Amino acid sequence: MGQTIWILGDQVCHEHPALAAGSRTDDRVLMIESRARGAHLRYHRHKLVLVYAAMRHFADELRADGWSVDYHELADTADFSEGWTRHRGDFKADGIVMAEPNNGFERDAVTAVAKKFSLPLTLLPPVQFLVGREEFLAWARGKKRLLMETHYRRMRRELGILVDDQGEPEGGAWNFDAENRKTFAQWRKDGVGAPPPPRAKPDAITRNVMADVERFFPDAPGDVAAFWLPVTRKEALKWLNDFVDERLGNFGDYEDAMVAGEPVLFHSVLSPLINLGLLLPRECVDAAVAAWRDGRAPLPAVEGFVRQIIGWREFVNGVYWLKMPGYVNGNGLNAHRALPAFFTTGETDLNCLREVLGQVLAMGYNHHIQRLMILGNFLLLAGVNPREALRWYSEMYVDAHEWVMAANVIGMALHADGGFMATKPYAGAAGYISKMSNYCEACRYDPKKKSGEGACPFNVLYWAFFDRHQDRFAHNPRTAMLVRGWQKREASERRKIVEQAEEFLAGL
Ligand code: FAD
Numbered sequence: 107m108g109q110t111i112w113i114l115g116d117q118v119c120h121e122h123p124a125l126a127a128g129s130r131t132d133d134r135v136l137m138i139e140s141r142a143r144g145a146h147l148r149y150h151r152h153k154l155v156l157v158y159a160a161m162r163h164f165a166d167e168l169r170a171d172g173w174s175v176d177y178h179e180l181a182d183t184a185d186f187s188e189g190w191t192r193h194r195g196d197f198k199a200d201g202i203v204m205a206e207p208n209n210g211f212e213r214d215a216v217t218a219v220a221k222k223f224s225l226p227l228t229l230l231p232p233v234q235f236l237v238g239r240e241e242f243l244a245w246a247r248g249k250k251r252l253l254m255e256t257h258y259r260r261m262r263r264e265l266g267i268l269v270d271d272q273g274e275p276e277g278g279a280w281n282f283d284a285e286n287r288k289t290f291a292q293w294r295k296d297g298v299g300a301p302p303p304p305r306a307k308p309d310a311i312t313r314n315v316m317a318d319v320e321r322f323f324p325d326a327p328g329d330v331a332a333f334w335l336p337v338t339r340k341e342a343l344k345w346l347n348d349f350v351d352e353r354l355g356n357f358g359d360y361e362d363a364m365v366a367g368e369p370v371l372f373h374s375v376l377s378p379l380i381n382l383g384l385l386l387p388r389e390c391v392d393a394a395v396a397a398w399r400d401g402r403a404p405l406p407a408v409e410g411f412v413r414q415i416i417g418w419r420e421f422v423n424g425v426y427w428l429k430m431p432g433y434v435n436g437n438g439l440n441a442h443r444a445l446p447a448f449f450t451t452g453e454t455d456l457n458c459l460r461e462v463l464g465q466v467l468a469m470g471y472n473h474h475i476q477r478l479m480i481l482g483n484f485l486l487l488a489g490v491n492p493r494e495a496l497r498w499y500s501e502m503y504v505d506a507h508e509w510v511m512a513a514n515v516i517g518m519a520l521h522a523d524g525g526f527m528a529t530k531p532y533a534g535a536a537g538y539i540s541k542m543s544n545y546c547e548a549c550r551y552d553p554k555k556k557s558g559e560g561a562c563p564f565n566v567l568y569w570a571f572f573d574r575h576q577d578r579f580a581h582n583p584r585t586a587m588l589v590r591g592w593q594k595r596e597a598s599e600r601r602k603i604v605e606q607a608e609e610f611l612a613g614l
């Protein structure tokens with residue numbers, strides 16, 4: 107008898123380690139679509155379609171490649187336990203072999219299944235990350251503060267990416283931020299426009315999944331008919347190539363710009379695919395570096411993209427394994443406000459929020475700066491409970507997984523981890539939003555007005571936030587000056603601003 111190779115929905119990877127080590131004649135692949143797992147949160151329908159369609163296509167590819175696959179669809183599987191009971195009735199394996207789950211709670215769940223069926227469980231190192239978990243932990247443990255930049259330079263050198271023979275950075279600098287990150291006004295002046303957002307066409311298998319998702323998740327947000335993402339390895343490779351050909355060249359320049367009606371601009375939309383295993387991080391980096399070597403993309407753009415993948419992506423995964431299980435419960439700023447209802451309807455008169463929420467409700471996607479400096483910024487300034495915020499992000503995004511959400515939401519956006527991820531909070535007033543986007547042009551509020559009738563709510567919320575947390579941020583060298591400036595203002599002026607912020611929050 108052979109082994110059961112259990113493949114989870116976010117491990118549909120052509121280089122899956124259990125397949126590489128397995129036997130087509132003795133082993134059997136098991137894949138389960140669990141209705142209970144899919145209904146654990148109110149996931150966006152595009153996320154559900156993406157995962158199940160990628161799983162069904164992957165199963166078909168494995169069968170075509172000579173594997174025996176035991177596949178349990180939504181229609182006939184209430185939960186993992188039911189799928190496993192039927193699988194055991196059919197195939198008496200000697201043990202379970204799988205890639206290490208990407209999330210801690212999944213590792214607990216598969217361990218419980220192995221125990222329930224008294225089967226030895228072998229977990230193989232995942233290939234979906236470039237840095238091994240133990241390796242990152244060995245580097246990070248005992249450090250008082252972890253800097254992404256230090257990790258990133260170490261990775262560049264270790265992996266030999268964009269470094270010369272001496273281990274020095276290509277182009278003479280580790281980053282080109284001064285050249286990247288142009289404002290909205292520069293984007294408009296440059297006249298580069300934006301390529302149409304990418305879109306994949308659903309085939310018959312995906313259309314069946316769309317019908318199932320509609321049937322089994324009637325309360326989930328999102329319109330299945332508008333599903334737009336690739337679900338196979340072949341489509342994912344084309345998606346990567348199209349990004350490199352059409353958008354990578356401008357990626358760095360407009361990385362932080364936001365334009366109404368342009369959901370993607372020059373971003374890659376690769377996270378939904380990399381996070382499921384349809385693409386490997388190294389091949390995405392290699393494709394970008396090759397484009398620079400061939401003269402198809404400038405170094406600042408390529409370095410900016412490489413930094414996101416081998417820098418941020420690997421770093422947040424490492425922080426997750428370093429800090430879990432407690433990390434997702436962090437509430438370092440003592441924030442307890444309920445999530446405003448408009449986060450689920452998109453109906454608000456703050457135009458920046460309306461634009462960005464409308465986009466995520468329709469597509470399950472926002473690019474980074476929208477997630478951080480519009481939504482995260484608002485949740486931070488409004489003092490929304492980090493657990494509620496995390497739940498909302500987990501539900502809405504097609505690329506959401508606990509390992510990536512934890513540090514991004516709790517650490518980066520909400521500063522709820524006591525400042526471990528970021529030395530200062532990512533807080534911004536309307537000046538930042540009106541510089542980086544055109545959202546304010548069509549807004550009923552005035553971004554330049556600091557308080558009073560018609561003033562942008564971000565302006566009063568910003569100062570009320572620093573007023574609320576002045577004791578903490580007065581002692582932070584990166585915010586001390588700002589807090590001192592606030593404290594020097596007339597008491598009556600400060601009171602007026604704080605009261606206006608409180609009034610706004612009370613009306614949410
Ligand atoms: P690009 O801008 O094209 O970047 C290229 C790639 O770099 C991405 O595909 C991704 O793989 C990687 N990357 C870039 N930044 C990060 C980062 N901070 N953390 C991890 N990987 C990164 N990313 C997710 O994958 N899933 C999430 O659920 C998620 N939620 C987030 C929530 C908040 C509040 C914030 C601030 C960030 C979040 N991110 C998340 C990180 C980042 O915003 C997304 O990875 C990125 O926007 C995905 O779009 P893209 O593929 O077009 O990215």
Ligand code: SF4
Pocket residue numbers: 455456457458459535536539540545546547549550551552553562563564
């Ligand atoms: Fe957002 Fe304020 Fe600008 Fe309106 S004025 S779009 S609320 S930043």
